[in-house]
Amino acid sequence: MKQNRVHGLMVGITIGFAFWGSVQAEPQLLRRERLDVIQVGTGVISCEEENLSVGRNTEEGIVADELKRENGGIGQGEKEKKEIGLHALSAVLMDGETGRVLYEKEGDVFRPMASTTKIMTCILALENGNPEDICVVSETAAAQPKVHLGARKGTQFYLKDLLYSLMLESHNDTAVVIAEHVGGSVEGFSSMMNQKARDLGCKKTCFLTPNGLDQSYTAADGKEYTHGTTAKELAMVMRYCVMSSPKREDFLRITSTPDYSFGDVEGRRSFFCVNHNVLLSAMDGLLSGKTGFTNGAGYSYVAALEDEGRTYILAILGSGWPPHKTYKWADARALFDYGKERFCYRDVYEEPDLGEILVKDGIGEKRGKEDRLTGPEAVVKPVSGIDEKDRHLRILIAEDEKVEQKVELPEYLKAPVAKGELIGHVRYLLDGKTIRSYPLYADRDVKKKDFWYYASQMGRGFLLKMEKRR
Numbered sequence: 001m002k003q004n005r006v007h008g009l010m011v012g013i014t015i016g017f018a019f020w021g022s023v024q025a026e027p028q029l030l031r032r033e034r035l036d037v038i039q040v041g042t043g044v045i046s047c048e049e050e051n052l053s054v055g056r057n058t059e060e061g062i063v064a065d066e067l068k069r070e071n072g073g074i075g076q077g078e079k080e081k082k083e084i085g086l087h088a089l090s091a092v093l094m095d096g097e098t099g100r101v102l103y104e105k106e107g108d109v110f111r112p113m114a115s116t117t118k119i120m121t122c123i124l125a126l127e128n129g130n131p132e133d134i135c136v137v138s139e140t141a142a143a144q145p146k147v148h149l150g151a152r153k154g155t156q157f158y159l160k161d162l163l164y165s166l167m168l169e170s171h172n173d174t175a176v177v178i179a180e181h182v183g184g185s186v187e188g189f190s191s192m193m194n195q196k197a198r199d200l201g202c203k204k205t206c207f208l209t210p211n212g213l214d215q216s217y218t219a220a221d222g223k224e225y226t227h228g229t230t231a232k233e234l235a236m237v238m239r240y241c242v243m244s245s246p247k248r249e250d251f252l253r254i255t256s257t258p259d260y261s262f263g264d265v266e267g268r269r270s271f272f273c274v275n276h277n278v279l280l281s282a283m284d285g286l287l288s289g290k291t292g293f294t295n296g297a298g299y300s301y302v303a304a305l306e307d308e309g310r311t312y313i314l315a316i317l318g319s320g321w322p323p324h325k326t327y328k329w330a331d332a333r334a335l336f337d338y339g340k341e342r343f344c345y346r347d348v349y350e351e352p353d354l355g356e357i358l359v360k361d362g363i364g365e366k367r368g369k370e371d372r373l374t375g376p377e378a379v380v381k382p383v384s385g386i387d388e389k390d391r392h393l394r395i396l397i398a399e400d401e402k403v404e405q406k407v408e409l410p411e412y413l414k415a416p417v418a419k420g421e422l423i424g425h426v427r428y429l430l431d432g433k434t435i436r437s438y439p440l441y442a443d444r445d446v447k448k449k450d451f452w453y454y455a456s457q458m459g460r461g462f463l464l465k466m467e468k469r470r
Contacts, residue, residue, distance in 0.1 A: 083105075084103065084105070084334050084335065084338055085334070086105055086316075086319075086331045086334060086335075087319050087320050087324070087327035087328075087330065087331055088105065088231075088316040088317060088318055088319035088320075088327075088328070088331045089105075089106060089109070089111065089298070089317060089318030089319075090105060090106040090107060090109050090111055090230065090231040090315075090316070090317040090318060091103075091104065091105045091106075091107070091231055091314070091315065091316045091317070091319075091331060091335060092104045092105075092107040092231040092232045092234075092235045092313075092314065092315050093235075093312060093313070093314050093335045093336075093338065093339050094232075094235045094236075094239060094312070094313040094314070094315075095310075095311070095312070095313075095343075095396045096239055096242065096243050096304060096310075096311030096312060096313050097243070097310075097311060097396065098395065098396070098435070099236065099239060100396070100430075100433075100435070101232060101235075102312075102338075102339055102342075102343060102396070103335065103338060103339070104231065104232065105231075106231070107230060107231045107232040108204070108230050108232055109230060109231075110204050110226075110228050110229070110230055111228055111229070111230070111231075111297065111317045111318055112212075112214055112226075112227065112228045112294060112296045112297035112300075112317075113212060113227070113228055113229045113234060113292060113297060113300055113317060114212045114214075114292030114293050114294045114296075114297035114298075114299075114300045115170045115211065115212040115290065115291065115292035115293070115300075116212065116234055116290050116291070116292040116300045116301070116302045116315070117175075117207065117209065117210065117211060117212030117227070117292070118166055118167060118170060118175060118210070118211065118212060118290055118292075119167075119237060119238055119241050119251075119290050119302060120193050120196065120197070120207065120237055121166060121175050121178060121179065121189075121193070121210045121211070122163055122166055122167055122241075122251060122254065122255075123196075123237075123240070123241045123245055123247060123251055124182060124183075124189070124192055124193060124196060125159065125163060125166075125178050125182050126163070126245075126247035126250050126251060127245065127246065127247050128182050128192070129159050129178075129181065129182050130159065131158070131159055131160035132158060132159070132160065133158070133159040133181065134156050134157070134158060134159075134265055135156065135157050135158070135159055135162060135177050135178065135180075135181040136154065136155070136156050136177070136181075137151045137152065137153055137154060137155045137156075137157070137173070137177050138153065138176070138177070138180055139153050140176060140180070140186070141153075141173045141174075141176035141177045141180065142173060143173075144172040144173040144175075144176055144211065145172060145213075146172070147169060147170055147171055147172060148171050148172050148173040148174075149165050149169070149171040149173050149174050149271065150173070151173065151177075151264070151269075155264050155269075156264055156265040156266065157177070157262075157264055157265060158262075158265065159178065159181065161260075161262035161263075161271075162174050162177060162178055163178075163254050164254060164257065164260040164262065164273050165262075165271065165273055166178060167254050167255050167275075167290065168254075168257065168259070168260060168273040168274060168275045168276070169273045169274065169276070170211075170276070170290075170291070170292070172211040172213065175209075175210040175211035175212075176210060176211065178210065179210035186209065186210060189210055190207050190208055190209070190210070193207035193210070194206065194207050197229075197233070197237065200236055200237060200240050201236060202229070202233040202236055202237065203233075204229065204230050204233060205228070205229040205230070205233045205234075205237075206225050206226060206227060206228055206229070207227065208225060208226075208227040209227055212227070212292055212294065212297075213227075213294065214227065214294045214295070214296040214297065215227045228297075229317075230317075231315040231316065231317050232315070234302050234315035234317070235302065235313045235314065235315040237302075238288075238302045238303070238304060238313050238315065239304075239313045241288070242287055242288050242304045242311075242313070243311065251288065252287055252288055255275075255277070255288040255289065255290065256275075256280060256286075256287065256288055257275060258274070258275050258280070258281075259272065259273060259274045259275060260272075260273045261273075276291055277289040277290065277291060277303070278329060279303065279329060279332060279333075282329070283305065283332075283333070283336065284307075285305045285306045285307045286303060286304075286305050287303075287304040287305060287306055287311075288303065288304045289301065289302065289303030289304070290302050290303075291328065293325075295321075297317065297318065298317075298318040298319060298320055298321045299316075299318075299319045299320050299321070299324070299325055299327060299328045300315075300316060300317050300318070300319065300328070301314075301315075301316045301319065301328040301329075301331070301332055302314065302315045302316070303332060305336050307336075307339075307340050308340075309345065310339070310340070310343065310344075310345065310396060312335075312336055312339045312340075314332060314335045314336065316328055316331050316332060316335075319331050342398045342399075343396045343397060343398050344396070344397070345394050345395065345396055345397075346394070346395065346397055347392050347393060347394050348393050348395060348397070348403045348428065349391055349392050349393040349428075350405060351391070352405060352407050352426050354381065354382040354383075354407065354409070354440065355381075355382075356379040356380065356381055357379060357380050357381075357382060357409060357410065357412060357413055357423065357442075358377060358378070358379055358411075358412040358413070359378040359379060359380055359412065359413045359414070359415050359417050359446045360378075360412050360413070360414050360415065361414060361415045361448055361449050362378030362413075362415030362416070362417065362446040362447065362448060362449065363378055363415070363446065363447045363448070363449055364376035364377045364378035364379065364446075365378075378415065378446045380413065380417055380423070380442040380443055380444055380446060381442075381443040381444070382409060382423055382424055382440040382441070382442070382443070383440065383441055383442075383443045384426065384438055384439070384440055384441075385439075385441055386438060393428060393435075393436050395430070395435060397430070401430065401431075402430075403428055403429065403430050403435070404428070404429040404430075405426065405427075405428055405429075406426070406427040406428075406429060407424070407425075407426050408424050408425045408426070408427065409423065409424035409440065410423065410424065413442075413446075415446050415447065415448035415449065416445075416446060416447050416448040417442050417444075417445065417446040418442065418445055419441075419442055419443065419444050419445045420441050420442065421441060421442045422439050422440070422441060423440055423441060423442050424439070424440040425437050425438065425439055425440060426438055426440060
């Protein structure tokens with residue numbers, strides 16, 4: 001924006017000194033935002049009641065029939081986003097790569113989680129223990145209810161063997177043995193579990209036991225705590241276990257093992273464990289999973305599946321009560337099928353049109369006609385500095401979902417501006433949440449106009465007038 005022309009040397013000098021001597025308030029930087037929508041595509045309760053009453057082979061037969069009848073209401077080729085007919089009170093389907101929730105039903109409601117608790121017990125034992133550690137069964141551990149390993153007080157086991165007992169058969173006494181060994185006590189291990197949950201961003205989850213038995217606790221201040229979580233936060237824990245933990249490979253190996261045999265350290269007894277995660281053999285691509293049941297929680301299930309380079313995490317809480325033990329399998333099938341049919345990877349990156357930003361009080365480059373006193377307008381061009389190889393944004397997205405590109409730049413800048421100075425951002429939003437953001441920088445230096453600049457401009461103007469009079 002150019003100033004009015006200044007005629008005469010004295011007027012010019014007066015204005016020049018006014019610019020130099022005045023103290024001007026910094027103008028408010030107005031946000032210049034633009035949204036571009038990118039359309040993509042056209043008593044004591046057992047934690048494992050089901051393990052007591054139905055053998056693995058028998059249950060697989062029941063599940064096969066159940067899944068045919070109860071597929072959750074998702075038909076082949078059905079693409080529109082809709083409610084899935086689930087039995088579960090709470091459920092979440094999550095993108096394993098980004099943690100984005102793809103589907104949820106009461107995903108943030110706090111509920112008991114039963115033996116799905118043991119995924120946290122397992123990963124903490126892997127990260128903080130040694131597989132060759134010898135663990136001793138305490139009186140407390142030996143007194144745990146079924147489902148249990150049934151080891152007597154004083155029996156010694158290797159930690160590596162107990163992890164299979166924990167995750168395949170869901171033994172409650174094994175969970176306590178591991179907790180006491182790794183955390184010093186059940187209470188100490190519970191503190192580790194809760195700290196890990198907080199580290200992962202779980203704000204509602206509360207761990208009181210390593211095995212998931214229903215339990216509440218009233219603190220000295222009168223505050224009551226209940227063992228439980230939300231479907232979303234349980235999925236977050238599972239995502240860490242299979243995607244991010246430094247012990248993810250060990251976790252996946254243990255939880256995907258069909259069966260396992262081991263003995264105590266002294267070699268006096270032998271034990272045989274069978275994996276009760278039926279979907280390991282019923283669904284292609286299933287990576288890991290853990291079931292759970294208590295009278296308070298109902299049937300629960302947490303699992304991970306890989307399909308054509310896509311990784312899905314699901315968590316299901318309250319998926320029926322006896323005799324409906326197969327509801328959780330039907331719910332899991334429906335959720336995984338929903339994810340596989342609806343979502344695929346697409347590159348949604350687009351080069352933004354950034355234009356130029358005016359720099360007030362800046363010394364500009366000569367570009368045609370200009371004011372003799374103030375000189376040419378100063379501008380900078382926003383640049384991202386992103387390498388060509390990084391100009392991609394590959395995300396798991398449905399055909400009818402839209403990504404918004406939001407350019408955030410000020411209406412103008414105040415000189416001086418340094419080359420490489422941060423001046424804005426470009427954000428990509430999906431469902432109103434930022435999925436990627438990258439900074440924008442000034443492409444050049446712009447110096448501030450000072451007294452000497454105006455004096456120089458006035459001097460040049462005077463000389464030009466003198467030339468014209470000759």
